[in-house]
Amino acid sequence: MGARETLATNLRAARRRQGLSQEELAYRADIDRTYVSALERGVYAATIDVIERIARALDMQTWELLKP
Helix, strand or coil, rough: CCCCHHHHHHHHCCCCCCCHHHHHHHHHHHHHHHHHHHCCCCCCCHHHHHHHHHEEEECCCHHHHHCC
């Protein structure tokens, strides 16, 4: 599994564990909801800046979203 797929899997799992919708996560991370969806499907590759914002929105460390 590549980094994009790992991020997609970890992002989806973390968001669901916290009971957040894609829309709520997008709001907290100041990104578009369709971008969250695309990241969770592995369609887009996120920049490190976006990964950091998502991690903060999920109250996680950045590396947790990238850990296989």
